[in-house]
Amino acid sequence: MTELRTDATHEGTPQLSTQPVEVTQAEFGIVGWLRWVWRTLTSMRTALILLFLLALASIPGSIFPQRGSNPIKVNQYIIDSPTVGRFLDKLGMFDVFASPWFAAIYLLLFVSLAGCVIPRMIAHWRILRSRPPAAPKNLSRLSDYRTLPMLAGESAADVLGLAAAHLKKSRWRVDAQEFDGQTGWVAAEKGYARETGNLLFHMALLCLLAAVGLGSLAGFRGTVIVREGSSFADTRSQFDSFQPGRLFDDSALPPFTFTLDKFTADYQRGGQQNGAAREFAAKVTVRDEPGAAPYGKLIQVNDPLDIGGVKTYLVGHGYAPTFTIRDPKGAVVFRDTVVFLPQDGNYTSTGVVKAPDTVPQLGLTGFFLPTAAVDQILGPHSTFPAPDDPAVFMSAWDGDLGLDSGRPQSVYKLDTSHMQRLGIKAMRPGESWTLPQGHGTVTFDGFKLWSSFTVAHDPGQGWALASAIAAITGLALSLLVRRRRLWVKVSTSPGGGTVMEIAGMTRSEHASVSDDVEALATQLVGRATSVPMQ
Template sequence: MGTALVLLFLLALGAVPGAMLPQRSLNAGKVDEYLAQHPTVGPWLDRLEMFDVFSSFWFTAIYVLLFVSLVGCLTPRMIEHVRTLGAVPVPAPRNLARLPKHAAGTAAGDPEQVAATVTRRLRGWRTVTRPDGDGVTVSAEKGYLREFGNIVFHVALLGLLAAVAVGKLVGYEGNVIVIADGGPGFCSASPAAFDSFRAGNTVDGTSLNPICIRVNDFEAKYLSSGQALSYAADIDYQTGADLADGTWQPYRLEVNHPLRVGGDRIYLQGHGYAPTFTVRFPDGQQRSQTVQWRPDVQTTLLSSGVVRIDPPAGTYPDPVQRRKHQIAIQGLLAPTKELDGTLLTSSSPEARDPAVAIDIYRGDTGLDTGRPQSIFDLDVRMIEQGRLIKVNRKNLSAGQSVTLEDGSVITFDGVTPFVNLQVSHDPAQIWVLVSAMAMMAGLLVSLLVRRRRVWARIEPATDRPGTVNVELGGLARTDNSGWGDEFERLTKHLLADTGSPGDRKTR
């Protein structure tokens, strides 16, 4: 058991870097940022898998060794406990006066009658009566459930470790941003539908539980400080047979009240705003786009992001010219406008008076290069190479427009809330809960139940015919706390109303 305790300590110690350092499974961007800021230490930490702690070789090794150690500890203890279940209490020691707790007294009756009375009053104790010369001894013991509680606790801990491991193998977790108020929604048919997706080692993405969700409405309540008090989304979802017949089921999704369907749990994790921009090109054709922007200040939801708009095909028939006339809009979004001169900030997370401060670029935004790029930031290399040229900078409120030198008109139409949903699939979660509850139950039993042994030697009194001498001895097998008072109460109970009051001495 000492080895298991050391390994458990190492497991807890090994989890510390996972809490202190950014993890790729949660935010790969933060890891890249950390590596850029720490060019010396970062690569060494990466080699030691400090950014993938919970899937690293060393953390897995500790986990497996702890599992093996617990099995090795529990197997002999369980065998020994099964043997003790049918064991009878040990015979009384020859000299009960040498035990830590001792009492003596007299009682009316013969030894067999008094022994029967003592045994009857030891309800809940495992007892056995044995002849002892001219008298009788009664051996009693209780607290066998203490070891049972210990075993249950450790077996449940073993089950918890196994359930967590199974969940990591066969579970998956995906995050997706969905535009509210009639946005396109999403369907979890494949990992490509998610903005980020983390799969277990045995998940290849071909057998995800299909579910479609659309967000009809979003409601948020805030304190005067800007802190979110509550938020909820009215959604419709399809799964199973609903996908075939086109039926949508309504549900009100709230924080800590996930939608549970088909073995999946859909959580509402966060929200923000997606601005809508409309670009009318010189030939009169126009395009609109609504893209989520990243909240940078959580108390006011001041956000930043980028919108990239490709001209309609007929506006610039030449692909090269079309690529040179793509529009990129980068800037800040304030749900409730507050200006310090021309500096835009937000005074509230509620969309009372939305406004944007934007830089407008024309040129190659990289939409057709095939290279992945951030949806929140422009590629700085494009600007440095002159492929993207800033043509204007403007503050706009909802409904306002700005006209570029070529006649293109850019309009800020307003904002639409978006929600961040997490789809989590972990079939072993119920076993994690069961194991955790069993651990608590086993721990309570092992703490509350105490092992106790009591012996009574009953012999005929030679100087008083019709009476017997009763000698009691007690021993605490585990915890001595409170055993003195408990033994005194037990002595009074066993010798109460046994006939002649006699003399009683307790130590």
């Protein structure tokens, strides 16, 4: 009721007198407030605070595992400490650089930057087209002020002309006022590139952000494991994992294929860094498109395969043992080369073999060891990454693999909930294991290597590089170029006769114009010899 009444009284009060006031107040209030927000946002102090926040906000990204680079570690972290993990996850600590609060900081920073830079660009554009400012009345207040003697029989115009010519030759922007009997001057300015560079740098940062955005929207990234002798075709279904940008179109995938012919790895033997990798190379045969002529290529760690901007990088490798399973009558029921995943630097690898066509179904799980060793603490493990003494340690299970349940299964895990263990066996290449209870035999035929590749395309990359180069150029200009002004003034002194004064000024931090004044003075003092020659 009261509200209604106040509303009513509001309406009822003399509108003509109050409303305009109210409206202007409200408008002024909002406009004024917006202006205040804009001014605060674009102030250097705010930029400084935002820079601090940006640095601070990046720190958790280096402390906690990040989904973008290591999703497995993130999952492990949440499994290990569920309460803390889930809490951190809610805060976005595992996706720091994609989190809304991180985006808020850098977007505010870039708005602040644009608000600061654009008016300065307009102002700088005006300055670039204007003349150097006229000589101040009192040059002697400026730094590096000095007076030079006039020569006998020399006119003020001669001196000013000489000064202007010298300054123009040294690439100064020059303006002059002819000697009018009382005074005349030459004004010169140099170092506009400082502000140009400063603005270029900040604009380049905006472009860099746009390029990063373009890359993540229109690019893609996929990973695939390829065994020696196997092939890969560049279509989405062939990838083990595929992360397209929101605007990515599958037709952008060039239809190339390649076969991994051979993977070679070389390791250091002996010394402090025993076992450290020295050389990885994947020899592949590539076809740019179906039916095209094949060609060989060596993909190495710093040397990707590049097909129309889509690059294939060598990112990892491992071992894939070959197993043959025969039924009790000797008929082959399973033969495959199975990818095992490395668990440590010596390539102790674990993997799973699933034979769904045997009755009952068979599963094998265990280790592949390139250089086999067994001890009490570590169990079966590898002591060197190269296959010096390869062996597998497998345990066999029979029962239901659970493949028919319809639930998706990892090829690297054996669901043993409906299986029972038959036994465990170590085998060297070529050895066979006769399974108990008349289940047939398992043969470890040998092994191949596999390589993992990342296939990626980032359409923003070229723009990002161009922006970065522009940013560095701008930075160098803005921090190394000095903006400075020089004046030469000739005037009649109160006591008669003419006085020549020169002085300089700089607004760049901790810079001096002494050397410029010195050079000009030297030139002007030396005119005694140069004037007659003209």
